[in-house]
Amino acid sequence: MAANALPLLLLVALLIAPSAHAASCSAADRDALLSIRAALSEDAHLGVFSSWTATTDCCTNWYGVACDPNSGRVAYLSLRGEAEDAVMAPAGHPTSGVMSGYVSDAVCHLDHLSTLVLADWKRITGPIPSCVATSLPFLRVLELPGNALTGDIPASIGTLSRLTVLNLADNQLKGPIPTSITALGSSLKHLDLANNRLTGRVPPDFGNLAMLSRALLARNRLSGPIPPSVASMPRLADLDLSENQLTGSIPAALGSSRVLASLYLGANRISGSVPASLLGNSGLGILNLSRNAVDGAIPDAFTPRSYFTLLDLSRNRLTGAVPRSLATAAYVGHLDLSHNRLCGTIPAGAPFDHLDAASFASNSCLCGGPLGKCT
Numbered sequence: 001m002a003a004n005a006l007p008l009l010l011l012v013a014l015l016i017a018p019s020a021h022a023a024s025c026s027a028a029d030r031d032a033l034l035s036i037r038a039a040l041s042e043d044a045h046l047g048v049f050s051s052w053t054a055t056t057d058c059c060t061n062w063y064g065v066a067c068d069p070n071s072g073r074v075a076y077l078s079l080r081g082e083a084e085d086a087v088m089a090p091a092g093h094p095t096s097g098v099m100s101g102y103v104s105d106a107v108c109h110l111d112h113l114s115t116l117v118l119a120d121w122k123r124i125t126g127p128i129p130s131c132v133a134t135s136l137p138f139l140r141v142l143e144l145p146g147n148a149l150t151g152d153i154p155a156s157i158g159t160l161s162r163l164t165v166l167n168l169a170d171n172q173l174k175g176p177i178p179t180s181i182t183a184l185g186s187s188l189k190h191l192d193l194a195n196n197r198l199t200g201r202v203p204p205d206f207g208n209l210a211m212l213s214r215a216l217l218a219r220n221r222l223s224g225p226i227p228p229s230v231a232s233m234p235r236l237a238d239l240d241l242s243e244n245q246l247t248g249s250i251p252a253a254l255g256s257s258r259v260l261a262s263l264y265l266g267a268n269r270i271s272g273s274v275p276a277s278l279l280g281n282s283g284l285g286i287l288n289l290s291r292n293a294v295d296g297a298i299p300d301a302f303t304p305r306s307y308f309t310l311l312d313l314s315r316n317r318l319t320g321a322v323p324r325s326l327a328t329a330a331y332v333g334h335l336d337l338s339h340n341r342l343c344g345t346i347p348a349g350a351p352f353d354h355l356d357a358a359s360f361a362s363n364s365c366l367c368g369g370p371l372g373k374c375t
């Protein structure tokens, strides 16, 4: 028996011994987390932090925390004020959590973090610690939307060479979009900085972000032109620059994109004409140029492949007629050409059948279709 038992015993010992890779909280990480917790205060009834106790393992027992199985270090910290888990939605009723306080610099001691999410807590204030950009080299996901953060976006954000998601939307951030961000060309896929107080230009080299598929920069105070480099972004599907102070014209080459699905440029100070290439682009389903100073005629460039769920060109300075080719489009859901200087007969055709007069209101001399007979 003895001859065979040794390997068996070894095997059993290996199976029951704690794995060398099992994560258990490092003291430094636990201290950093407790400092982060001390800088935040949650609504008493929430209990987000009630599992964060010194006697339990932060890697396995703390709400919103997880460790890397190899290094044993904290790799994941994610607290969402509008989650649907057992803590945030007890008994299945989602609560909208509120937390106040600030983001402690201690977050930078979690130097193996790959995900940092503190989202939708509404009252977390103060700046984003600038050390986040320099001390967290493994960071892939940085999401701090829906708080009341102030100050600038850390200037060296571009040193986070693994960053794929940057979402700082719905805060009170000011200052520029750091030009360093364009160094993230091989990583950044999703950028949401909407609804802040950002000023200055969209970085001219923005087009270097070759992996970026969503760029949401609406509702800021950005000025200057739309950088022509955006037209050469191979993966850009959604570009939202609405409600800024952008000037200049729409880069015509944007219309040649094979991936662009939505383009929101409404409520800026954009001039020049509507690029014909945008109207004939079969992949572009949403085009909103409303509330700008776009002039000239609407290009007669729709094709049977044009398919718009939303086409809003209202409140510009468009002249000429409603192009005949619009009647050949495969589909036009919501069309708004109101508040321009259009004139002439509205063409007949399927895309126009479901539209009402509001789509054409306040122009110079349009008639026909829902506006009634031309006299």
Ligand SMILES: *[C@@H]1O[C@H](CO)[C@@H](O)[C@H](O)[C@H]1NC(C)=O
Residues within 6 Å of the ligand: 242, 243, 266, 267, 288, 289, 290, 291, 310, 312, 334, 336
């Ligand atoms: C187009 O964009 C403007 C500015 O953001 C907005 O006010 C308008 O509602 C949008 N149009 C549609 C149909 O959503």
